[in-house]
Amino acid sequence: MNELKLSSLLTPKNILLDVKEKEKDALLAKIIKTFSEVNNIADPEALAREVTEREALGNTGIGRGIGFPHAKSSQVDEISVLLARPARPIEYGALDGLPVNLVILIIAPDSGDNNQYLHAMARISRLLGKSEVREKLAQVKTPQEAIDTIAAFEN
Amino acid sequence: MKPKTILLYVDSSKESESALKAALGFSGPQVTIIAVNVVNRQTVIQLARGGSKSVAEAEVELEENGWCYLYNTEEIAKNAGAQIVILQESGYPEEVLPRLAQGYGADIIIIGQPVSSVKDVGQSGLAQQLIEHAACAVLVVR
Numbered sequence: 001m002n003e004l005k006l007s008s009l010l011t012p013k014n015i016l017l018d019v020k021e022k023e024k025d026a027l028l029a030k031i032i033k034t035f036s037e038v039n040n041i042a043d044p045e046a047l048a049r050e051v052t053e054r055e056a057l058g059n060t061g062i063g064r065g066i067g068f069p070h071a072k073s074s075q076v077d078e079i080s081v082l083l084a085r086p087a088r089p090i091e092y093g094a095l096d097g098l099p100v101n102l103v104i105l106i107i108a109p110d111s112g113d114n115n116q117y118l119h120a121m122a123r124i125s126r127l128l129g130k131s132e133v134r135e136k137l138a139q140v141k142t143p144q145e146a147i148d149t150i151a152a153f154e155n
Numbered sequence: 156m157k158p159k160t161i162l163l164y165v166d167s168s169k170e171s172e173s174a175l176k177a178a179l180g181f182s183g184p185q186v187t188i189i190a191v192n193v194v195n196r197q198t199v200i201q202l203a204r205g206g207s208k209s210v211a212e213a214e215v216e217l218e219e220n221g222w223c224y225l226y227n228t229e230e231i232a233k234n235a236g237a238q239i240v241i242l243q244e245s246g247y248p249e250e251v252l253p254r255l256a257q258g259y260g261a262d263i264i265i266i267g268q269p270v271s272s273v274k275d276v277g278q279s280g281l282a283q284q285l286i287e288h289a290a291c292a293v294l295v296v297r
Contacts, residue, residue, distance in 0.1 A: 063242055121223075
């Protein structure tokens, strides 16, 4: 199986740095709106529903300041992501109680390869679980710098 | 009494799937499943001693596989309409699980164990250690 790398899914358009929203719901709404624009999603409201319904069944704060909302949707043809860094840490309701400094949204086609989806999420979770990756991403000044940083750790 | 917070141990075993089914059997609107995978330090060392991997490579493999099991578990649970959160920890399951159960106020720990391990419950193994050290109920599923 080809290893799907996060850096290969990112472009400067699907990275938001220093997002001003101060609450989780507003942040997620901003992320989904931008994701929908970048990926030409036909029905952004339906996508928002899919993400928030999954979120309601279990907080996607995976600890260490990472929020990882994810869903499968008929509105994408391939695994797509959006990386957001809030301007200030956001209370996310994660199990470890830590506010979130980094949020990555991943949407996979609902009829796609489930193993690829699971492995992509596993790789991203492991990568962002490293403190040195999070520290570097906290300091990047441009989206391209964020991509280069992630690529450096993936290679 | 129906548990409200369930600590579910997730690993690569088939019995882990049975443990998930047992946890889903308890699920309801007020019930939260906390699914935990533990990157077992002993397994990391064993893999590295095998010679084909460094400690770092063994850790990467176990962490990534662990997240896969967790996301698979989460997907099954959410598709069943259950409330679930996932987390990964490093250490020894017999130490990590009781600590987390206490920290999150779990009413029950559910683990899957192979038949031979269940027979050995009175002697050794994870199940026995959890029964001895956890402050809550422990359900061992084969």
